[in-house]
Amino acid sequence: METIELKINGRKRTLHCLPNATLVEVLRDQLHLTGTHIGCDTTQCGACTIHVDGDAVKACTVLAVRSDGSEITTIEGLAENEASHPMQKAFKACHGLQCGFCTPGMIMSAVDLVNKGCAVDPAAIREGLSGNICRCTGYQNIVAAVLQGASEMQEQSS
Amino acid sequence: MYQFNFHKADNLSTAVELFNAFDEPMYIAGGHTLIPTMKQRLSAPSDVIDLAKIPDLDAITLAGDTLQIGAMATHAKVAASSLVQGHCSALATLAEGIGDRQVRHRGTIGGSLANNDPAADYPAAVLGLGAQIVTDRRTITADTFFKAMFETTLEPDEIIQTIHFPQVDQAVYLKFPNPASRYAMVGVMLTRTAGEARIAITGAAASVFRAAAFEEALTADFSLPAIDAVTLPAETLNADMHASAEYRAHLCKVLIKRGVNALSS
Ligand SMILES: Cc1cc2nc3c(=O)[nH]c(=O)nc-3n(C[C@H](O)[C@H](O)[C@H](O)COP(=O)(O)OP(=O)(O)OC[C@H]3O[C@@H](n4cnc5c(N)ncnc54)[C@H](O)[C@@H]3O)c2cc1C
Numbered sequence: 001m002e003t004i005e006l007k008i009n010g011r012k013r014t015l016h017c018l019p020n021a022t023l024v025e026v027l028r029d030q031l032h033l034t035g036t037h038i039g040c041d042t043t044q045c046g047a048c049t050i051h052v053d054g055d056a057v058k059a060c061t062v063l064a065v066r067s068d069g070s071e072i073t074t075i076e077g078l079a080e081n082e083a084s085h086p087m088q089k090a091f092k093a094c095h096g097l098q099c100g101f102c103t104p105g106m107i108m109s110a111v112d113l114v115n116k117g118c119a120v121d122p123a124a125i126r127e128g129l130s131g132n133i134c135r136c137t138g139y140q141n142i143v144a145a146v147l148q149g150a151s152e153m154q155e156q157s158s
Numbered sequence: 159m160y161q162f163n164f165h166k167a168d169n170l171s172t173a174v175e176l177f178n179a180f181d182e183p184m185y186i187a188g189g190h191t192l193i194p195t196m197k198q199r200l201s202a203p204s205d206v207i208d209l210a211k212i213p214d215l216d217a218i219t220l221a222g223d224t225l226q227i228g229a230m231a232t233h234a235k236v237a238a239s240s241l242v243q244g245h246c247s248a249l250a251t252l253a254e255g256i257g258d259r260q261v262r263h264r265g266t267i268g269g270s271l272a273n274n275d276p277a278a279d280y281p282a283a284v285l286g287l288g289a290q291i292v293t294d295r296r297t298i299t300a301d302t303f304f305k306a307m308f309e310t311t312l313e314p315d316e317i318i319q320t321i322h323f324p325q326v327d328q329a330v331y332l333k334f335p336n337p338a339s340r341y342a343m344v345g346v347m348l349t350r351t352a353g354e355a356r357i358a359i360t361g362a363a364a365s366v367f368r369a370a371a372f373e374e375a376l377t378a379d380f381s382l383p384a385i386d387a388v389t390l391p392a393e394t395l396n397a398d399m400h401a402s403a404e405y406r407a408h409l410c411k412v413l414i415k416r417g418v419n420a421l422s423s
């Protein structure tokens with residue numbers, strides 16, 4: 001067993017895991033943060049996307065033991081004081097989800113895109129979300145949601 | 159994924175010592191090739207040695223005319239580096255075109271080169287730009303580094319430390335990505351230095367290679383008519399469910415022509 005210390009959604013946690021545990025397994029099975037989904041477990045679909053030290057990564061392809069000392073944000077950490085994050089609101093308003101399975105990963109990727117100043121137009125958003133697959137293929141509305149979410153995030157920060 | 163022991167190395171010599179102390183050891187960099195292959199049980203190391211805690215192994219610096227990129231620099235870091243953009247924008251473009259954002263946040267240049275996937279992008283950069291691979295024990299020129307599919311001249315315990323890219327006059331990277339995997343169906347790095355053309359092609363064969371006939375023709379006369387009659391024999395190229403060897407041969411020439419156009423304008 002390895003012992004790791006992480007900051008997850010603002011809270012310090014000490015965890016014990018086997019070396020071969022992936023970060024998404026630890027988040028879901030130990031911390032019950034089941035908003036981060038496992039779609040493919042082969043680094044293709046992006047359903048498991050979270051932020052590690054400010055960067056969007058696929059948590060199914062990170063060994064939990066290697067994230068010792070990291071700061072992690074999952075979909076559960078976006079809302080502030082129970083109020084949905086602007087990107088979550090925009091996905092709801094624009095009908096950016098159907099079954100919702102890909103949505104947590106889409107939103108985490110979208111927030112990373114906006115944080116890095118890369119959500120400038122529909123083409124950049126499509127390129128930026130190329131690591132996220134929606135099986136319901138509602139891409140038009142997803143792109144519309146990210147555009148709206150981006151402008152609301154910018155308004156909020158200005 | 160089978161169970162293994164995990165070790166963190168805090169310098170290169172400790173990493174090599176750890177490697178030599180175990181039966182089936184493996185280094186881990188970004189893990190974006192290694193972890194998927196371990197999940198598929200194609201790889202089952204007894205011990206995994208983490209290179210991430212070795213200081214400065216991800217540094218990007220300029221020493222005179224040589225751009226030095228640390229093995230642990232992620233694709234995202236290379237793409238965003240103003241030093242890389244200034245020294246060779248084609249290299250930054252190449253890094254920006256690898257996989258997707260999430261992959262670029264973890265995958266490293268050292269891991270990509272050590273792995274030598276036939277469809278990976280960086281091998282084309284290293285060979286096309288005439289780079290040198292500096293390891294913990296020697297310097298290897300790009301022309302001798304890549305041996306065969308997933309094979310390099312690295313010793314089992316050897317660690318890539320930095321990659322040295324010399325200054326070239328002009329460079330362009332053109333990639334025809336497989337629409338599903340985003341790996342290169344064909345990727346062409348075309349460079350010119352003092353009139354000499356150098357072309358490295360990835361994705362098309364078992365390992366990255368130089369297109370000698372095209373290089374010769376373009377060194378003599380850097381123009382589209384100069385390569386009109388030059389062809390790439392399809393016999394040695396890959397054929398799979400994505401593309402036939404003939405299609406890949408055709409794509410190589412199309413991309414070379416686009417490269418010539420890009421560098422001529
Ligand atoms: C969905 C997806 C899409 C991708 N698309 C592309 C693409 O379009 N183009 C592309 O080129 N690649 C692509 N990749 C591969 C990606 O770039 C990998 O990250 C990269 O090939 C391996 O780098 P790594 O740092 O993850 O290495 P790891 O997986 O950590 O290691 C790979 C191998 O290299 C060895 N190694 C690592 N670092 C060193 C070192 N410094 N010295 C010696 N040996 C070392 C390891 O022991 C291991 O055997 C993709 C990957 C995924 C998952």
Ligand code: FES
Nearest residue numbers: 039040041046060
């Ligand atoms: S579950 Fe991680 S990419 Fe699909």
Ligand code: FES
Nearest residue numbers: 098100134135136
């Ligand atoms: S909404 Fe169903 S997978 Fe995207």
